[in-house]
Amino acid sequence: xxxxxxxxxxxxxxxxxxxxxxxxxxxxxxxxxxxxxxxxxxxxxxxxxxxxxxxxxxxxxxxxxxxxxxxxxxxxxxxxxxxxxxxxxxxxxxxxxxxxxxxxxxxxxxxxxxxxxxxxxxxxxxxxxxxxxxxxxxxxxxxxxxxxxxxxxxxxxxxxxxxxxxxxxxxxxxxxxxxxxxxxxxxxxxxxxxxxxxxxxxxxxxxxxxxxxxxxxxxxxxxxxxxxxxxxxxxxxxxxxxxxxxxxxxxxxxxxxxxxxxxxxxxxxxxxxxxxxxxxxxxxxxxxxxxxxxxxxxxxxxxxxxxxxxxxxxxxxxxxxxxxxxxxxxxxxxxxxxxxxxxxxxxxxxxxxxxxxxxxxxxxxxxxxxxxxxxxxxxxxxxxxxxxxxxxxxxxxxxxxxxxxxxxxxxxxxxxxxxxxxxxxxxxxxxxxxxxxxxxxxxxxxxxxxxxxxxxxxxxxxxxxxxxxxxxxxxxxxxxxxxxxxxxxxxxxxxxxxxxxxxxxxxxxxxxxxxxxxxxxxxxxxxxxxxxx
Amino acid sequence: xxxxxxxxxxxxxxxxxxxxxxxxxxxxxxxxxxxxxxxxxxxxxxxxxxxxxxxxxxxxxxxxxxxxxxxxxxxxxxxxxxxxxxxxxxxxxxxxxxxxxxxxxxxxxxxxxxxxxxxxxxxxxxxxxxxxxx
Numbered sequence: 001x002x003x004x005x006x007x008x009x010x011x012x013x014x015x016x017x018x019x020x021x022x023x024x025x026x027x028x029x030x031x032x033x034x035x036x037x038x039x040x041x042x043x044x045x046x047x048x049x050x051x052x053x054x055x056x057x058x059x060x061x062x063x064x065x066x067x068x069x070x071x072x073x074x075x076x077x078x079x080x081x082x083x084x085x086x087x088x089x090x091x092x093x094x095x096x097x098x099x100x101x102x103x104x105x106x107x108x109x110x111x112x113x114x115x116x117x118x119x120x121x122x123x124x125x126x127x128x129x130x131x132x133x134x135x136x137x138x139x140x141x142x143x144x145x146x147x148x149x150x151x152x153x154x155x156x157x158x159x160x161x162x163x164x165x166x167x168x169x170x171x172x173x174x175x176x177x178x179x180x181x182x183x184x185x186x187x188x189x190x191x192x193x194x195x196x197x198x199x200x201x202x203x204x205x206x207x208x209x210x211x212x213x214x215x216x217x218x219x220x221x222x223x224x225x226x227x228x229x230x231x232x233x234x235x236x237x238x239x240x241x242x243x244x245x246x247x248x249x250x251x252x253x254x255x256x257x258x259x260x261x262x263x264x265x266x267x268x269x270x271x272x273x274x275x276x277x278x279x280x281x282x283x284x285x286x287x288x289x290x291x292x293x294x295x296x297x298x299x300x301x302x303x304x305x306x307x308x309x310x311x312x313x314x315x316x317x318x319x320x321x322x323x324x325x326x327x328x329x330x331x332x333x334x335x336x337x338x339x340x341x342x343x344x345x346x347x348x349x350x351x352x353x354x355x356x357x358x359x360x361x362x363x364x365x366x367x368x369x370x371x372x373x374x375x376x377x378x379x380x381x382x383x384x385x386x387x388x389x390x391x392x393x394x395x396x397x398x399x400x401x402x403x404x405x406x407x408x409x410x411x412x413x414x415x416x417x418x419x420x421x422x423x424x425x426x427x428x429x430x431x432x433x434x435x436x437x438x439x440x441x442x443x444x445x446x447x448x449x450x451x452x453x454x455x456x457x458x459x460x461x462x463x464x465x466x467x468x469x470x471x472x473x474x475x476x477x478x479x480x481x482x483x484x485x486x487x488x489x490x491x492x493x494x495x496x497x498x499x500x501x502x503x504x505x506x507x508x509x510x511x512x513x514x515x516x517x518x519x520x521x522x523x524x525x526x527x528x529x530x531x532x533x
Numbered sequence: 534x535x536x537x538x539x540x541x542x543x544x545x546x547x548x549x550x551x552x553x554x555x556x557x558x559x560x561x562x563x564x565x566x567x568x569x570x571x572x573x574x575x576x577x578x579x580x581x582x583x584x585x586x587x588x589x590x591x592x593x594x595x596x597x598x599x600x601x602x603x604x605x606x607x608x609x610x611x612x613x614x615x616x617x618x619x620x621x622x623x624x625x626x627x628x629x630x631x632x633x634x635x636x637x638x639x640x641x642x643x644x645x646x647x648x649x650x651x652x653x654x655x656x657x658x659x660x661x662x663x664x665x666x667x
Contacts, residue, residue, distance in 0.1 A: 151640075151641065152641075437647075440645075441652060442640075444637070444639075444653070445637050450653060452651045452652075
């Protein structure tokens with residue numbers, strides 16, 4: 001059942017077995033998984049079914065450190081959360097991502113990849129990725145495909161799969177609406193987490209709408225699923241009982257913020273312009289209904305032994321016919337045709353129709369050529385490969401100085417706004433540069449081509465991918481983590497956290513699949529603990 | 534990195550041109566007669582590359598970077614048995630094939646240099662350096 005606090009009857013008290021705060025990928029997955037086992041699940045969602053500027057403004061906050069996309073743009077605050085605008089890139093983390101690396105402090109997860117595999121399998125269903133296979137079909141001829149491009153043990157091939165992308169709000173709305181075990185409350189903003197006098201149990205949540213309607217929500221178990229920035233912000237804001245915020249006894253909440261580092265690692269001039277790079281094209285192949293493509297990753301051996309952070313290497317070929325199409329489509333005559341068609345669609349003839357007509361007559365060949373190249377591209381005849389852009393997505397080493405902080409600015413609900421002090425360590429830039437150089441040597445060794453790499457200083461212009469991670473990191477030692485391996489906040493008996501904020505390290509793949517897998521894992525844990533709840 | 538400089542475009546052309554040259558060489562191999570000079574290795578190598586100015590520029594940059602002389606590069610090439618055998622055939626196809634083989638081995642062994650941000654093998658840069666003597 002889905003209720004809107006802005007339109008439903010006056011309620012000042014809600015009680016549930018389990019309360020989930022946030023209806024994004026983690027929150028919705030948890031609700032469905034727990035709804036199969038428990039009777040009384042409540043989901044609190046700050047937004048409505050669609051984007052509302054007033055609610056989105058609650059995400060506003062300054063960028064203090066390395067420049068990146070604004071906090072009000074990089075995520076979405078309505079039913080379905082940030083899955084309302086995600087691109088759908090999915091891949092599981094690698095075994096090496098879970099390992100503690102002796103030369104890199106704060107690395108290591110409290111469990112191994114093997115412990116997460118069965119949850120990845122189930123996460124495929126939520127992300128609409130088809131059937132999980134430990135050895136994907138596209139990798140069956142790995143050796144042959146990779147040796148065409150690169151000859152080195154420093155890289156291995158991996159498969160990326162593409163969710164449609166699943167908009168969790170739309171995809172699972174009917175399931176949640178029809179459930180008599182799950183109640184979703186829209187426009188319900190959590191403004192405080194109320195802790196028992198002994199500081200060990202969460203008793204209630206203070207909830208408020210933007211129309212200033214207030215209510216209290218009590219439950220046996222509370223799960224915070226508001227994303228990498230907001231989870232930390234809420235914990236830090238709740239300072240009535242714990243002056244430094246909930247779960248922050250060791251000053252860890254908000255620290256270790258990480259994003260994936262994205263940059264161009266170089267441009268390749270291929271030796272053989274007819275080489276087949278289709279499997280590397282974005283969504284270039286299909287596994288049944290699911291688009292997939294190949295990427296290179298620096299090998300586990302390199303990550304372990306050479307002090308290089310994990311990095312994915314995407315190949316983006318520029319084809320002759322695509323380039324020509326782009327050139328023809330930007331010609332004045334084609335622009336004029338486009339303008340005439342646009343006007344015709346609106347059933348009008350523009351005042352400058354005459355000018356457009358002349359432009360068309362001036363250069364009709366460009367228009368013919370544009371249509372020809374468009375048709376050729378649609379038929380898969382992209383022509384020869386002119387260049388290949390090498391795009392890198394790298395992980396950040398865990399950095400306590402990189403953090404979400406509270407600013408003095410107050411939002412409409414009276415909560416302090418978050419500020420993002422994103423820091424990138426010199427080692428992280430070095431890792432990207434080393435990866436680019438190793439890749440350049442690897443493609444030289446096969447004769448695939450020659451690569452021009454950026455200068456080391458140019459790597460400093462990396463951008464983030466708005467994958468907010470690490471701010472309530474997982475570690476069984478309360479001095480090194482905010483939550484334990486079951487995502488329970490240290491020192492509290494009934495407050496759990498789900499989402500990428502618990503990632504101790506970020507790996508080199510997009511986080512959503514792992515977020516969903518961890519949410520399923522947490523749901524299973526709570527089912528096992530049902531007797532104690 | 535975001536824009537192609539004239540020099541980088543020229544080098545790109547050089548790389549692609551080399552590949553085209555190899556193809557053309559397959560056809561013309563039997564007909565080419567290269568002029569002998571005092572140093573046949575220099576003349577042979579210089580005749581292989583159409584964009585000789587770009588090659589020489591890379592050769593000079595390489596020598597500046599390593600502090601070596603073109604004579605050092607020539608000595609290294611002349612010491613290389615496979616390249617020597619290819620040069621003695623005087624066939625561009627065979628020479629290109631040998632240079633390609635040795636360059637790949639350089640990349641594999643990490644014998645590379647970064648010139649104007651292009652990652653290149655020692656052997657191909659030695660060839661470029663030798664071309665400065667022509």
